[in-house]
Amino acid sequence: MLQVAVVGSGPSGVYAAQGLVQQDQVPGIRVDVLDRLPCPYGLVRYGVAPDHEKIKSLQGTLRTVLEHERVRFLGGIRIGPDGLPATRLRDLYHAVVYCVGAATDRRLGVPGEELPGSWSATDFVSWYSAHPDVESDGFVVGARAAVVIGVGNVAVDVTRILARGAAELSATDMPQAALAALAGSQVREIQMVGRRGPSQARFTTKELRELGGLPDTEVVVDPAELALDPAYLDPSALPAAQRRNVEVLRGWTERPPAAGSRRIRLRFFLRPVELLPDGIGHVGAVRFERTLPDGLGGVTGTGRYEDVEAQLVLRSVGYRGVPLEGLPFDADRGTVPHLAGRVLRAGSVAPGEYVAGWIKRGPTGVIGTNRPCAKETVTSLLEDAPALVHREVPRDPLAALRAEGLRPVEWSGWQAIERAEAALGASLGRGVVKLPDWQALMTAAEAKDPL
């Protein structure tokens, strides 16, 4: 019987587990899905925006996999230096599939990036999603104007959350402290800024369009700025997705301005060059250089600058994988080198080690993209299975993990967290409300099953 550890319970980990137990080629495979958090689902729980209930509900589909009779969720187990070393994990299973995602943010690399008031979108998302590692909560304090750098879907998410009113946010599972902070926010103007043109923005049309439907919020675009993009003036050669984006933006230039107490401005052809302090060392503005298309898909600087006021700056320029000790790492791409999902060590396949998801491909792609990605990896693993199964491993890896002094949060522990979050929500007159800190999660996980 082949015993496999999947590290990471986000979409790629769960799809990998599903692929392993729902096939006939190698019968009887058992899969332990380990996660450093006591809660499963990765970015579906800790990234997908709380006001996107339909996408959040995909957790239900992932859940059925984790409840499969040959799959076991083992939360609260970090693989790496502060937890179980990857080399030790390798001793406990015939194969290990790393699906650890991309936990950190890309840097802008401009002066002033570290000023107070400048945050990565990664931190902001983790905060309103109740990720237990987040300790900051001062994001919107004292801010009237915000700049979001980047025009991908994460930029749209954080812009939308900043623009939402208290009533809309309170219907979500956002933790109470984040809800209170956002409900009291004085941010009235949000500028979301792309360094290239509207036809090159990375957001998808559905997400873009949603900005235009936010209550009490005006969306503003400058037709002259859009027109710097030749593809905006003649979108006929654009792929359908980009053409639709351009059409939505054009529609916004043509409609009469709607009144709203909040305003979102979409800006293009502005490259961030510096974050400027105010008089007390907090961020006060972002200096951008005006760019123009270079005809090759990129932009060139014009030497003209514009300072945009902001007491809150969210840098939304992409996520980045972090190296996991004991695994090779491509520092340029932020991924683990692989061949069809098989980990490559010094250019050669490392038997029994695999990757899937963002740590394999880099931090792009929607939830569904991880399914074929995991399938490719599982296909490789199944091909290797006859050779892997001969290696001697403990009969019960869970007992071996416990013998290492680890105390995994099992499925019943996660269910206890779910009950605690439902109870917290009920006590606050809301729906489910997420527990935002380690202590609350671990205390809840230890609660006994109700009779």
Ligand SMILES: Cc1cc2nc3c(=O)[nH]c(=O)nc-3n(C[C@H](O)[C@H](O)[C@H](O)COP(=O)(O)OP(=O)(O)OC[C@H]3O[C@@H](n4cnc5c(N)ncnc54)[C@H](O)[C@@H]3O)c2cc1C
């Ligand atoms: C803010 C945001 C919003 C998004 N919204 C959407 C959306 O609305 N719709 C959509 O289709 N896609 C969305 N996506 C994309 C989608 O979330 C990703 O495609 C997907 O989550 C990537 O899956 P993954 O399994 O590779 O990584 P993750 O989902 O990041 O899962 C990685 C898991 O590994 C665990 N882990 C990490 N390191 C260790 C370790 N050392 N030991 C043990 N466990 C570890 C983590 O705790 C985590 O649970 C969004 C992405 C972001 C960043």
Ligand SMILES: NC(=O)c1ccc[n+]([C@@H]2O[C@H](COP(=O)([O-])OP(=O)(O)OC[C@H]3O[C@@H](n4cnc5c(N)ncnc54)[C@H](OP(=O)(O)O)[C@@H]3O)[C@@H](O)[C@H]2O)c1
């Ligand atoms: N609702 C959803 O379906 C949803 C929600 C959230 C996330 N996601 C997915 O998750 C993935 C990650 O999203 P993401 O928004 O983090 O990444 P992304 O789509 O790669 O967008 C990153 C943005 O940052 C810009 N950027 C990068 N470096 C920059 C720099 N130095 N200066 C200025 N701008 C810079 C990019 O501009 P350039 O193009 O010029 O490089 C781009 O606009 C995507 O695949 C996304 O679709 C999906």
